[in-house]
Amino acid sequence: MNVQICIEPVEHGSSTVGKHKFVGDAIYTYIHSKTETIEEPRPKCVSIRIKVVPLFNLREVLNKKGSKLFECRAASYRKSYISNVLQEALLEESFENLSLNREKSILCVEEGAYPNHQQEVTVTAREVLLRKCGQTExxxxxxxxxxxxxxxxxxxxxxxxxxxxxxxxxxxxxxxxxxxxxxxxxxxxxxxxxxxxxxxxxxxxxxxxxxxxxxxxxxxxxxxxxxxxxxxxxxxxxxxxxxxxxxxxxxxxxxxxxxxxxxxxxxxxxxxxxxGGNDMESFVFKNAQQAYALVTQIACALAVGESQLQFEHRDLHWGNVLISNADDNNTTTFTLDGKEITLDTYGIQVAIIDFTLSRINLGGDCIYNDLALDPDQFTASGDYQFELYRLMQQQNGNNWQHYEPYTNILWLNYIIDKAITSVRYRKQTSKVHAKYIRHLKELKSEVLCYKSAKALVIDKFLH
Missing domain, CATH: 3.30.200.20 (Phosphorylase Kinase; domain 1)
Structure with a gap:
């Protein structure tokens, strides 16, 4: 006899349904209940109905005891977290004869996997965060x-x-x-x-x-x-x-x-x-050669993030770019899809910070901040930075779960513009400075033609 495991999402804010109970924000509740099937010749089976309050990654939560009990793809986060409930699941490796009916979202394992037919496991966002901290309290x-x-x-x-x-x-x-x-x-x-x-x-x-x-x-x-x-x-x-x-x-x-x-x-x-040093707004560059090095480092970092995590920063203003001094002869190396890119630092090292508004895809799960819930984000005016939030909104149709790497291009264009018009330089009369200002202007004239930072880097820096 097989055990039938049914996966059933319940929306946030739903009332109690059967054995499901709502325990508050950011909670998954799993109820194991013995049920009868109607169709013959199928015998009795055990159903596990899963209530999903769409806030965080099911794959993360169920590792809390050290063994992978359940792995899901695209579990849903309400504001900042994962989307599309339970498309795929994986039971503990010790379970044998695992099969998945994708059309019905039913997993079948041998009888005995769940000796206790009435079980409940509740995991909160608090517990997930504490686990990431290596704490229990x-x-x-x-x-x-x-x-x-x-x-x-x-x-x-x-x-x-x-x-x-x-x-x-x-x-x-x-x-x-x-x-x-x-x-x-x-x-x-x-x-x-x-x-x-x-x-x-x-x-x-x-x-x-x-x-x-x-x-x-x-x-x-x-x-x-x-x-x-x-x-x-x-x-x-x-x-x-x-x-x-x-x-x-x-x-x-x-x-x-x-x-x-x-x-x-x-x-x-x-x-x-x-x-990571001082932010771009307060940093004093030697000349535009250093600013060009900053732009190339940011472009390559965004490309790597896109390739590995479908990353969008979504708030890469010059206060979120830190700069520290390095040796003038130093180089920095990136690996993009297994291919190395080595750049001259010209004496600076970049660190990108603040991922409050960012988006990544992690193992099939979209982790993001739903800016559609914060309309005030799009009403500010003045600096070009504030226009970028509206441009991103136009680009993705206000769907912040959607992966749109062109947003990284928009922010890269902003950074190049700041390097040309706003940052401070110690030596603005040198030939080197004039040369790299030209390079920055050339790059600015081209950057918006690329669909992603990765496409830009492959074309410009991956030889």
Whole structure:
């Protein structure tokens, strides 16, 4: 006798159906219930009905015990996550005689795979995020980052999401950047509601995948910010970080709320990243040769991301491009579909950051931020940056799940324009500067003719 496993999606917000129960946002509930079949000669079977609240990747959640129990393709995320419920599934490797009826979405395995016919497994976005952090519970903020450790720290930036600090551990290891993001709390912070676990999970997953491209054999780049550690913590803001926040506010002013608003129950996600340097807006280039090197590094990084992950950044303004100094004679190497590309750095190294609005495809799952839910994103005016959000919307028809690599071309055109018209140069009268300004203008005249960064790189740099 076979066991029949039926897969049935239930939409977000649906009421209880049979044994299915709604347990809140970002939850999958799996009910194993014994049923009778009507058609002869088929005997009794066990059906597993699956309620899917469309928020995160089923393939990720069911690895929590160390064995791959279930793998799905294209599970749906409501805002920032995966789309199209359960097109494909894979049961544990120990199950024998596995077959898949794609038309009916039924998997069949030998009897005995589920000895208990009444089981329930509930996994939340909170648990998925904690697993990515290597934790089972949020850790005390003051224990993870005690004031003694934060003495060698300074605030270097801020945003609606939270605060950014430059951080040096006293035990050595160089500098890192920590990005402190309050989540799940009820107070409005910096004019916005706090992100939920399921929303921050998208950014963390994309950051991890892009960071890992530095070790990928077929598509490799080191131009995405290196994510060193992710921690989920709980508690009041550390005294030392409050001091640094107040110093920043006194010297520069701040648009953010004072972090004293957070109580002992406040949750945060802390991202620890490699120090990528200064952003493109504040960096002073030696000459346009360095700016050309920046553009080529960004183009190649986008091409690698497209090829490996169907990546779109979707917010690649010059504040999200970091630049650090390198040796003038250094080169940097990319691998695109197994073929190496070596570029001169001309003394700079690029790091691309901030994947809040980004989109990737991971194992058949689309992880993205649905900007259609945020119409205010398309109303700003002034800088060319704000026009780009509307151009992207026109390009993809406001379908943000759809893969449209031309958005990377739009942002690359913006970066080239900034390199020609807006960045600062120390030596603008040299022949080298004039030569590379011409190169940048030539590239700008051509870039919008390409459908993707990958197509551009293959044509221009892959010899």
């Amino acid at each position: 949020p850790l005390p903020f003051e224990k993870c980052y005690p004031n003694s450790v934060l003495q060698h720290c300074q605030k270097i930036g801020e945003g609606v999401y939270g605060e950014v600090f430059l951080f040096r551990r006293p035990t050595g290891g160089g500098t890192s950047v920590i990005k402190v993001i309050p989540i799940e709390g009820s107070p409005i912070v910096n004019g916005e509601r706090q992100k939920k676990f399921e929303e921050i999970l998208s950014e963390i997953t994309i950051a991890m995948e892009l960071s890992d491209l530095r070790t990928n054999a077929r598509n490799r780049t080191s131009c995405y910010s290196e994510l060193r550690k992710v921690t989920c913590v709980r508690g009041k803001y550390p005294d030392r970080l409050i001091e640094l926040w107040e110093l920043w506010e006194e010297s520069r002013g701040s648009d953010n709320d004072h972090p004293e608003i957070f109580d002992e129950d406040q949750l945060y996600v802390v991202l620890e990243l490699a120090n």
